Amino acid sequence: MMIEAFSPGLIMVLGAFLLPLLRGGARSVLVLVLPLVALYLVWQVPDGVPVTVPFLDYTLEPVRGDRMSRLFATIFSLMGFVGGIYAYKQARLLELCAAYVYAGAAICAAMAGDLITLFAFWEVMAVGSTVVIWSAGSQGAYRAGMRYVLIHLLGGVVLMAGIVAYVGATGSISFNAIDTSAPGAWLILAGFLVNAGAPPLSAWIGDAYPEASPSGTVFLSAFTTKTAVYVLMRGFPGAEILIFIGLYMIFYGIIYALLENDMRRILAYSIINQVGFMVTGIGIGTEMAINGTAAHAFAHIIYKALLLMAAGAVLYRTGTRKCNQLGGLFQSMPFTAACGIIGALAISAFPLTSGFISKSMINQAAADEHMLLAWLLLQAASAGVFLHAGIKFPWFVFFQKDSGLRPPEAPLNMRLAMGVFAGLCLLLGIFPAPLYAILPYAVDYVPYTGGHVVGQLQLLLFSGLAFFVLLPMMKRTLTISLDLDWFYRRFAPALVGVCYRLGAPIDTALRHRVVEGLSRLIQGLRTCCGPQGTIGRTWGTGSMVVVILLLLTGTLTFYFGGT
Amino acid sequence: MSEKHWLYREENHRKLWIWGCVLLLLTVLAQLVFEIHGHYEFEAWLGFAAFYGFITCALMVVFAKLLGFLVKRKDSYYDD
Numbered sequence: 001m002m003i004e005a006f007s008p009g010l011i012m013v014l015g016a017f018l019l020p021l022l023r024g025g026a027r028s029v030l031v032l033v034l035p036l037v038a039l040y041l042v043w044q045v046p047d048g049v050p051v052t053v054p055f056l057d058y059t060l061e062p063v064r065g066d067r068m069s070r071l072f073a074t075i076f077s078l079m080g081f082v083g084g085i086y087a088y089k090q091a092r093l094l095e096l097c098a099a100y101v102y103a104g105a106a107i108c109a110a111m112a113g114d115l116i117t118l119f120a121f122w123e124v125m126a127v128g129s130t131v132v133i134w135s136a137g138s139q140g141a142y143r144a145g146m147r148y149v150l151i152h153l154l155g156g157v158v159l160m161a162g163i164v165a166y167v168g169a170t171g172s173i174s175f176n177a178i179d180t181s182a183p184g185a186w187l188i189l190a191g192f193l194v195n196a197g198a199p200p201l202s203a204w205i206g207d208a209y210p211e212a213s214p215s216g217t218v219f220l221s222a223f224t225t226k227t228a229v230y231v232l233m234r235g236f237p238g239a240e241i242l243i244f245i246g247l248y249m250i251f252y253g254i255i256y257a258l259l260e261n262d263m264r265r266i267l268a269y270s271i272i273n274q275v276g277f278m279v280t281g282i283g284i285g286t287e288m289a290i291n292g293t294a295a296h297a298f299a300h301i302i303y304k305a306l307l308l309m310a311a312g313a314v315l316y317r318t319g320t321r322k323c324n325q326l327g328g329l330f331q332s333m334p335f336t337a338a339c340g341i342i343g344a345l346a347i348s349a350f351p352l353t354s355g356f357i358s359k360s361m362i363n364q365a366a367a368d369e370h371m372l373l374a375w376l377l378l379q380a381a382s383a384g385v386f387l388h389a390g391i392k393f394p395w396f397v398f399f400q401k402d403s404g405l406r407p408p409e410a411p412l413n414m415r416l417a418m419g420v421f422a423g424l425c426l427l428l429g430i431f432p433a434p435l436y437a438i439l440p441y442a443v444d445y446v447p448y449t450g451g452h453v454v455g456q457l458q459l460l461l462f463s464g465l466a467f468f469v470l471l472p473m474m475k476r477t478l479t480i481s482l483d484l485d486w487f488y489r490r491f492a493p494a495l496v497g498v499c500y501r502l503g504a505p506i507d508t509a510l511r512h513r514v515v516e517g518l519s520r521l522i523q524g525l526r527t528c529c530g531p532q533g534t535i536g537r538t539w540g541t542g543s544m545v546v547v548i549l550l551l552l553t554g555t556l557t558f559y560f561g562g563t
Numbered sequence: 564m565s566e567k568h569w570l571y572r573e574e575n576h577r578k579l580w581i582w583g584c585v586l587l588l589l590t591v592l593a594q595l596v597f598e599i600h601g602h603y604e605f606e607a608w609l610g611f612a613a614f615y616g617f618i619t620c621a622l623m624v625v626f627a628k629l630l631g632f633l634v635k636r637k638d639s640y641y642d643d
Contacts, residue, residue, distance in 0.1 A: 251623075258624060259634070328571070375602070383616040383619055383620050454597045455599045456612070458610065458612035461587055461590055465587060470624045473624055473628050478637065481631070481634045
């Protein structure tokens, strides 16, 4: 009975705490086995809620099986497995443990049937991911991790407030499509959107992810934003505002990636861009759009991890992530370069790659709903993805000028992980049927028609032409780009400084006045009641006798005078 | 230092550009064989996707460049 309440992801969460107890080969085996066991358990969960658990006045649904939850839990487990292969030799033990807690919690969140369980794992993910960032060990990682956790705790508080209001009003904690007119619904939406990297709090992705270790960023890219996509998909399908938010994210990601010099930050911005496609799809909300979003999330986790694995291998071997110091690496790291290019083609939705069979569905959904402007913007964005990630990343890292660097090829386990994901990018692109079969709704879509392939090739190749023609405008500079995080990194501290400088003299004067007044009061009291004061000083015996005589006389007069 | 890879030799750049342009031309001409049946009529115009891809990307690059003047700072901006 109770074993059915055991969420498949918990095997990774609990298993992570066993890792420090093991050494050498045993630990490696556990790293590889845990996600596979989780994956197996995910597929053992039947449809529906197998068991409920009473908690306070509510009934928890710790595990819920359906097509949507199974799809996300599957890709999260797979990501845990291949990420584990990539990381287990080079990553610090702390990072591995944190990453497995984080991945396991993401699986649990995807399978949670109620809002309380979801919230609990949502917060575990925040803790796990923060430790993943911190385990890079650098000062920069520590600070970025601190900013990261503050944003996520804020998002958590907003989500919690929303859940409390929503559950209070509706009386149900069950997590299904959320009625946006109910109290708290907008807070829940805001809490979800914080984790998706939506505006105005988008900067945390570009700020924190590149500071993690080579493998840490791979894990980070997969779970937080895609769990947000999953909960938005389940909670707010068809919410029109998401179309606008998604389109903003798409172009924000492209423009900031174009300005960026740090190869891993380019890829971090492109996460926001890709999640923007998914958020737009959720906003469109039709079966085609939801299928496209789900497929895109699945494909995206794979090719984004692949891109960050390639970038991580370069960082691991060269020690730098700045494009202006890289270039020509295809000569000594051909395998990594090939995998990076496959990832770049997949993210650009090139025919025969996974992005083509997933992103096309979102664009098609916009056209089916006659959303001309959204469709035009999505098409422009598809071209823009090739521009900012599809060409820019491989070009500046592996080609452009010859930097003279000749680092050795990536270590074997990293190559293996990249090979698996590169293979999957192509496999899903060539044979989309297995992915289509596990999407939330039945798929009625044929990606490969001659016209579609030709149109997509034109769009992408001519955006490539624009890249090379305008290359002089994209000279790499040793710069960062200010974002809205400037308000809490610079403006708020400066405001506090100004307030301090303006307020300090007033504060000092006020305190001075108060202290002066108090000391005057004390002086007055001393004069009155002190040892030598009028009331407080010691009187002579004679005076006391006179006082007592007067009191006695008074008492007698009143006592007898009345009778 | 060994000899430069062929990709970095000046004389090959011209060749690469020519082959690239031929490829671009072929993708546009391919539309004559594989008609594009999009949702919108204008998708079927010859080279519409090519034109649209190029123009929108150029606009994005120019917009990024202009925004760069406003938001770009030295990479040590937040360090001090």
